[in-house]
Amino acid sequence: MKNVTVVGAGLVGSLWSLYLAKRGYAVDVYERRPDPRKTGKAEGRSINLALSDRGWAALEKVGMAEAVRKEAIPMYRRVMHDVAGNLSFQPYGKENQAIYSVSRGGLNRLMVEAAEAHPHVNVHFGHACVDADVEGGTATFATEDGHVTSQGEAVFATDGAFSKVRAQFQRRDRFNYQQEYIDHGYKELHIPPGADGSHQxxxxxxxxWPRGKHMLIALPNPDGSFTCTLFFPMEGPMSFDALGTAEAAETFFAEHFGDALALMPDFQDQWRQNPVSSLVIIRCSPWNVGGKTVLFGDASHAIVPFYGQGMNSGFEDCRVFDELLDAHKDDFEAAFPVFSTQRKPHADAIAELAMRNFVEMRDLTAQPEFLLQKKIEAAFSAQYPGRWMPLYSQVTFSHIPYADALAAGKRQEAIMQTIMARPNIEETWNSQEVMDAILAQLH
Amino acid sequence: MKNVTVVGAGLVGSLWSLYLAKRGYAVDVYERRPDPRKTGKAEGRSINLALSDRGWAALEKVGMAEAVRKEAIPMYRRVMHDVAGNLSFQPYGKENQAIYSVSRGGLNRLMVEAAEAHPHVNVHFGHACVDADVEGGTATFATEDGHVTSQGEAVFATDGAFSKVRAQFQRRDRFNYQQEYIDHGYKELHIPPGADGSHQxxxxxxxxWPRGKHMLIALPNPDGSFTCTLFFPMEGPMSFDALGTAEAAETFFAEHFGDALALMPDFQDQWRQNPVSSLVIIRCSPWNVGGKTVLFGDASHAIVPFYGQGMNSGFEDCRVFDELLDAHKDDFEAAFPVFSTQRKPHADAIAELAMRNFVEMRDLTAQPEFLLQKKIEAAFSAQYPGRWMPLYSQVTFSHIPYADALAAGKRQEAIMQTIMARPNIEETWNSQEVMDAILAQLH
Incomplete structure (x- = not known):
């Protein structure tokens, strides 16, 4: 049995170790953090995640989907809150199509436990990667008892956006690398359950709560609470920097997010306790060094969270890589470079899509024209199902490669610009004439 | 007297240490390489450089221009060699305007010696930067006798494209960073002097020798020789990878660069001995950590060599920073962030201009239409001197900020596209009608 190394027991690392074990490898997984079952501490960031079809498919293939589904809450639509507290709505897809709210910590624990339960997976907690021999396919870890070096034949680096393994790639000639921080950061807040334990x-x-240049969002938790996230500029006249005190923040919330603030009795304490975090986009290539080391998930393509595709794209990496190992009969030398070459354009595409969706969420969802456009697209798509799949559905409810979805989305947007420019589109949007006008532009 | 630290005694580090000394600082310069006067070895890359107005102005300000001029050869024009050995010509600017060929090694030695000769500059050779406390403004160096940490109040990092100081920036939150390798690499070759010692x-x-996707260039040396550089794809069907042996390379040269090959009697030995090097573009921001550490030259904005502006832009950094220290009365806390914010757009602009000039050199200079367009621009510029400075002249023979030059160049290019589309432009190019047509588009 071939021995292989996985660096990082986050979401992607845990899942990939299950894939590897299923393929017949003996897997050593090394994780910086201590065993959460011994410390009782939650893992990493608490930001909620939105699982969608790409993620589910990858979980399904190793039999994990059912267990995850028990902890997930379907979200069928966007609910927009305006400044006065009025609501508007936008369905995510067709009836019964939803994205699923899951907590990062809870999901990670579930995945790690599944990995550990596998007889061929050995999870080593408290092992912080400090070095890697990327040409040799080994990594070295600092532990309480000194340094340990992995023994496997290859390293799968799933150690996240600040990957230590990738840092060794950066020392090599002709490794392209970019870390780009966006202007916005985020702070998490919490809406507790109502008195009866239900969601408020x-x-x-x-x-x-779309406000143009910034926004607040909220995702449901099973216990009746919501995890809220404020996305806000880090610097400038209206920014985390400028807000300063919790009192000033509360005044700001009263003005911009009154209905949400009313549900946060301990707002000022939360504001003081919860950190402001930054958001980074990571791009690099190649993702592999021969057949010895390969970067997965956030380690090779960290993106902003606005399309809910960070985890989903990392999980899809696992499914795609698994198919490549099938195609190449587990020849790492052959499969690793193909993975890097084929997958990279799709990672770039979802990075771009995620930034575009930020503008959509924080700004466009507040505009009636945008909501009307989405209604027209949905109507056309329902009438001519094979001819038009909305971009959001391609990304979220299909396995169409991201770059193909992005290209199709740009073609669709050009068509819809002509439709939205029609006189009286508000009255005629559902007419056969408008449907025909779209159809005429499809070739 | 305030003590400050310069990391790297390359071209920019040596020059900047002279600026600092002139301002009244005691300067410790730390350089990885051993003292070249003790080892007798040449420093670093031998690639020739083209000094132009920005570089000269920066040298002038510390009294170094005269000494450098003695080792520099003016280059008044481009001479293009076609496959058959036929020549065509393009002047760089007006009569007497030239760029100057200097050897990197020779210039570096001259600059380091000038720095060392200053009573307030202390150059420490054999000190390799291994760490930096960028918040504290110190750097640590490995020497033969163990580690040494600098004592100055601030660090000026001029340690090049692979800056160790910048590596510490990368560990900080919200530091944007990109290293981008282009598809082409390069190999140096040498045309010796003729039998009588003169240039051949x-x-x-x-x-x-412009050949579309690749090119050979040659710059003169004072000893009668030329330093040649082949810029060629690293991978692919026609690439360094594909050429393989020196025999194959010679066959390729005979076909593409026959007249140059005829002047290289030891071509195959050279091909075997000289390495293939890669070309990287570095972009980052911010360039400073408070008033404690700041990146200069290639450490913050390494570019490709095709506009001859790598050294010139680094030298201009020194002149610009010197003016900022004047303006801010040597308050580092105030001056460092202003330098980063103001200078960064110009670094981005010259990075873009350098890539555009690669296409111009390797491809456009072989096209009669391009040479005609440049002749028209020169004619118009001569007739209406205040109305049109060709882009190349703005970059090379002026101190117009790079981003302004780039923007003006794009406007000029749009105008010239309309002029080149005129019927019979080959016959009428020098007519008043054409001059008027350009004039009409300037506002």
């Missing part, structure tokens, strides 16, 4: 706003929805 | 091709010119 619509449960099976993703809530957005 | 036109001396005061930059020679180009």
């Amino acid at each position: 706003i619509e449960r099976e929805a993703l809530h957005i | 091709i036109e001396r005061e010119a930059l020679h180009i």
